[in-house]
Amino acid sequence: MGLDKSEYESLPIPTYEEAISSRPSSSRVGPEEASDDAERQGLLQHGDSSGSGSGSRPHPHGRYQPPTVESARSSLDFLPSSGENSPRESMEELQRELHEMDVDDTGQASSESMHSQLGQRFSKQLSSLTRTLSAIKQPLRKYLPRLQFRSDFWRIQVREDGAGCMIILRVVGVLILASLIYLLFVSDVFAVGSRLSVGQSYTPSSVENFVQGHINETNIAEKLEKASRFAHMAGTEGSYVLAEWIEQEFTKAGLEDVHMEEFQVYLNYPRSDGRRVAIVEPPELAWEASIDEEQVYKDPPRQQTLVFHGHSKSGNVTGPLIYANYGSREDFKLLADRGISLEGSIVLVRYYGSQGDRALKVKAAELAGAAGCIIYSDPAEDGFVRGPAYPEGRYMPKDGVQRGAVSLMSWVVGDVLSPGFPSTPEEAKRLSPEESSGLNQIPSIPIAWRDAQRLLQVLKGHGSEVPPEWVGGVPDIGEWWTGDQSSPKVNLMNIQDEVERQPIYNVIGRIPGMEQPEKKIVVGNHRDSWCFGGVDPGSGTAVFLDIVRVFGELRTLGWRPLRTIEFASWDGEEYNLIGSTEHVENELESLRRDGFAYVNVDVGVSGTEFEASASPVFQRILLQILGRVVDPAANKTLKEIWEEKGKRLPGLGAGSDYVAFQDIAGTSSIDIGFTGEPFPYHSCYENFEWMSKFGDPGFQYHRMLGEVWGLLVLELADNPILPFD
Template structure:
C-alpha cells in the first residue's frame, strides 16, 4: 500500500500540470479576435450542431452559411407581393394559399389550419355635425383617404372606409365633448371641471392609450359614442413632412384598428379559452367581455378640425385643464375647447358581424434528434390595408427564412429540434389566429415548446428594439453581435446599444396599440418603469423590457407560459393602419434598399437555428432570477403609490400600518427570488459539469457514460425551456382569468403595456390589502416551485 502512494501522487501531479496547460491554451485562444462571421463553435460553448447528428451531412455550419443567404432582392419581391393590395382577415385566402405553396416549394411541410371566429365588416359609416332643432347640416365628414398619385395602394378599390374592428353597431346622436386622449385621468379631469360626457359623443385623439380602452372609458362615464382622430402633433405635420413628401401622416389619413378589449382576453370573442373550430360552442355575444358596447369610428385630422372648431367658446378652454390637451391643429386656428357643443353630432357605425373562416399557415421542419420539441417563429399576415410595414415586412421576411432553411436542407442540414413557421391570420382584430391555435394546442405546447420568436411590423423605422422573457436576454445579445449593421463596420448590437443608452426609455416596440397610436405614447406610458431603467439594469447592455400584449406572442407567453421574444425596427409611424402604409412609402422613406429587412431576417433566423440546433438550449435562467429582483422593487414602488392614493379614505396611522404590512409581506417574494437565483446558479453548474465531463454532444464510446450524459443534457434543456411554465397560475389573474402569467401580464388599464405581478398590483390598486397579502404569498409559492424545478435533476 505504502509503496504505491508516491507513483500515484506523481501521476496526479502530471495530470494536474497537463490540465493547467490546457487551461492556459484555452485562455490564450479566447483572447484572439473573433472573425466577422463567427463559426458555430463561437455561438455555444459546446459543439452545437456541427454535423454530429445523422442528418447533418458531415458537419456543415448552418449558422455561418445562413448569414449569407437572405437576399434583399427576394425580400423586395416578397414585400411587393404581400403589400400589393388590402388583405383584411377573412378575405385573404389567396395569400394563405400562396404562403403555403411557397413553404412547400422550399421543401417544408405545410398546412392551412382554419378557425371560425366572430368578426365584423363595415357597411355604412357617417359623422354629421348638425342643428337638432332645424336639422341644418353644418358639416359631414369625408371618412375617406385621398389618392396619392404614384402610390397604387392608395387607390385600391378594396380599401376599407373609416372603421374599427370589433366595434359596436350603432346610430347615436349627442352633443360633442373633447376629452384629450380619452384616458381615465382625462375623463376624471373633465368631471372635476364640471363637464359631463353622459349621453354625449366624445372626441378623443389617438395616442398614449389603447383605442379599445378609450371607448371603454367613455362608456363608463356615460358617453353614447366615440370618435378617435389622429392629431398632427402626434404623427402628422408637426413631426415633419407628410406623405408623399415625407413619412408622416397627411391630413386625410385615419387610423383603422380593433377596439377589442384585449386586456380581458384576446382571440375570438365568442370562444374565450378554447379554439373557435367550425363546430365549437359559442357564448352569447352579450356575454363577450372583450368587446365594447358603444359605437366608435376613426377620423383624420382634416375631418376632426370642423368638429373641434364647433366646440370653440363652449365649456372650458382645454389649456385651462392642462396645456398638454392642446394639439397640433392650433397652428390652423383651432383653440381646443372641451364643450359640450351647441350643435349635435350624429355617429353611424353600421357593421355586419358573422362567423368568418380565417387561415393560419403552419409549416414544420422536423428535427432529427428530438422532433417533438419545437421552436416556433411567427408573423401575422392580415392587414387593414396594404400593410407594407404592418405586417408585410415581417411576412416578407418569414418567406425568406423559409427559403434560407430550404437552402440549408439541400445541403443536408436538419435542425436538432423541430422548427415551426407560422403565418397567422386575424391578428389585427385581436390576435385571433395565434390565440385560437395556442388554445387548441395548449397541452402540446406546454409539454414541448422550447420558445416562441415573434416578428410583426418588422421594419417601421430604423430603431431596433426587442421585448422578451428574461431567459432570451443573453442569447439575443450574442446573436445581434453576429449580424453586421448595414453600411458600417458595426454590428447590430453595437448600434442597438448606442441607441439604447441614448434613449431615456426602451424603444416602444412592445405593443402596437400601446406605442404606435402615436409618438406621444413614449411619454404617456413609458414601456419600462423608471426603477428598471436606472439601477435595475446594466448600462452596459441594451434594455430588453418585459412582454405585455399587442402581438401574437401574447397567447404563447401570458396564457401557455412559453418563453417568448418580440423584435423589429421601430420608428416613424405616420402611416400606421392607413392606406399609406404602402410599398411606395416603405421604399421611399423607411428601407429603400431592404437592408433593414435583411438584418431582421438574419437575427430571426439565427435565433431559430440556435434554439433548434444547440445541444444545450441557450436560455439564461440566472438572468431571469436577477431581473425578478428588479420586478419586486418596482412592485414595492407601485404599492407605495397606491397607499398614498388611499390615504384620503383612512387615517394616517392606518395608512402607515397598511404600508408596513404590504411592504413587509413582500418578504415572501424576496425569499422566493433569492431561492430562484441560488437554484439558477446550480443549474448553470450542471451546464458546466456537462461540458467539462462529457461534452454537450455526448459523443463518447461508452454507452453507460453516453446515457448519463444524455439524461443530464435532457434535464438541463427541460429545466431552462419549461421554467416559464411555472409562472403560470391555472386559476389565472383574478377578474381576467385568461391571463395566467403571475409575473408579467397586460395591465387592466395599460392597453398592451405590461403589468408586473398583476394580481398583487391590481389588489393594491383596489386598496384590497387582504387580497394583496394572499396574492403575494401565492405568487411567492409559485416562484419557490419554479426554483425547486430548476434544481431537480
C-alpha cells in the same frame, strides 16, 4: 455397386494441402511444368490407359498417388517467400500471399497481362457464384414442367427436367429485385432531404454563416411588393389568396406537413352606407365628414378598405360633442372635476398619448357615460408637425386614417365568442356578442385630422379651455375648448355586417427535428392587414418568407435541426390576435409540454433602430446574436449600438401574437423588429411605395432583421443545450 464400393473404399483421402498443391493454375504453366490436363491424365493413367468404354472401370490400384518431395517442382514454388526453406505455417499466411499476388504491379506487368489476369479472376468468381447458386436446394423443382424446345435456325435442342423453368424463375427474381431497388430510389427514401433521411452533420459555424450569408434584400423586396399588392383584411378573399401563396412558398421550400388551419370566428365588416359623422344641430353648423381616405393608387386604381374599427359595436347615436384629449381615465377625471357631464355625449379623442390602447379609450368613454366615441390621428403625433407628410415624406397625410380593432384584449384575447377554447368548425359552444365581455358597448369610428378639424373648431366657447398639454397639432383651430352638454350635436352612425362564424386560415409548415422531433421552436408572423400592409405586417411577412427559403435550402443540403422548427403565418391578428390565440388554445397541451420558444415579428421594419422585448431568458442569446450583425450605416454591430444607448431587454406587452404563447401556454417568447419615427400606421398609405421611399429604401434593415431572426431560430433549434439564462 459392390465393386464400386470396394474399389473406392481403399482410396486414401488427401489432405487439403495435398489437394491444392496438385492443381497448378493453368494460367501460370511454365515450359517445364505440366498443364492441368496433363496432370489429371497422369493421376488417372491406370483408369484411362485401358481405353474408354461404357463398361470400363478403373483398376483398384489406380488410385491417387500423392506427390513426393522428389517429384516435379511444386505448382506453388513461384510464390514469393521470406526465406528459401521457410515453410508456410498457416492458411492465413497463404491467403495473405495470394491476396498480395492479386495486386497488379503496373510498372512491371504489361497491359495485356493485366487484362488477362483480371479476366481470369472474373471468370473464376463467376464460376464460383454459378456453382453456389446451383447448389441451392430447389424444393419446387420436382413440380416444375419439363421444358423442351427446338430451333432449326440455331440447331439447338434443349431437353431438361425443369431446368428451363428454373432459369426463367431466376430471371424473374432478378427483375423483381431490380424493380424493388429502383422503386426505393425513385421514392426518395435515400434522398438527402427526405423524411427518412437522418441529416448531414455540419459544424455550427458553417450553418450560421450559411443562414446569415443567404438572407437576400432583393428577394425580400420582391416578396413585400407581392404581399402588399392588394388589401387583405382577416377573413376576406385577399387574405385567403395570400394564404394560398404562402402555402406554396412553404411547399416550394421543402417544409413538411404544410397545411391550412381553419377556425370560425366573430368578425365585423363596414358598410359603405353604414358610417356617418355629422354635425346635425344647430342647422347653421351642419356638416358631414368624408371619413374615407383619398384614392392612394390612381393609375390604375386599386380597391381600398373602408375606414372602421374592428369589433366595434353597431349603432346610430347622437349627442353633444366633447373633447377628451387622449381618452385616458385621468383625462375623463379632469372633465368630471370641471363639472362637465359626459352623459349621452359623443366623445372626440386622439390616438397615442397616455392611453395607447384604442379599445381602452372607447371603454373609458363608455364608463364615463358617453354614447359614442370618435378617435382621430393628430398631426402632432404622426403627421406634418413631425415632418413632411406622404407622399413628400414618411408621415401621415391629412386624410390618412388609422384603423384598428377596439375589442378588449385585456379582458378576452382571441375570438371574443369563444374565450378559453378554440373556435374550430366543429365547436358548437359559442357566446353571443351581447354576452361577450371582450366587446365595447358603444359604437366608435376612426377619422382623419382633416375631419377632426371641423369638429374641434365648433367647440369654441363650450365648456372650458383645455390645459396646454391637451392642445394638439391640428391647424386653424384657434382656441381649444373641451365642450359640454351645450355643444353642437353630432350624429355617429356605425352600421356594419357582423359574422359570428367567419372562416380564417393559419398556414403551418415544419422542419422536423433530428434528435428531439417532438420539441419545437415556433416562428410566427401575421398575414392580415387593415389595407395594403406595406409595413404592418408586410415587412415582417417578406423577411419571414426569406427565412423560410433559407432554411429550406439548408434542408435540401441534408441539414436538419435538433428540434422541430414550426413556421406559422397567422390570420386575424388585427382582430384581437385571433389566429395565433385559437391555434394555442387548440394545441395547448402539446405546447405546454413541447413548446420550447416562440419567436415573433409583427412590424418588421419601420425605421433603423433595433428593438426587442422578451422573456428575460433571452438576454444572453440576443446579445450574442446582435454581436454578429453589422449596421452598415453606423459601421457598428447591433450589440455595440444597443450597449451605447444603455438598452435593456424589456418584458413583453400585450400587442402581438406572442400573447397567447407567453401568457396561456407559458412558452418563452421574444418579439423583434426595427422601429423609428411614426408612419401612416394602419392606413392605405402604408404601402410598398412608402417602404421603398422612406421606410427602408435599400431594404438593408430588412436583411439585418432576417439575419438576427434566422440566427435566433437556428440557435434555439440546433443548440444541444437551450441557450437560456
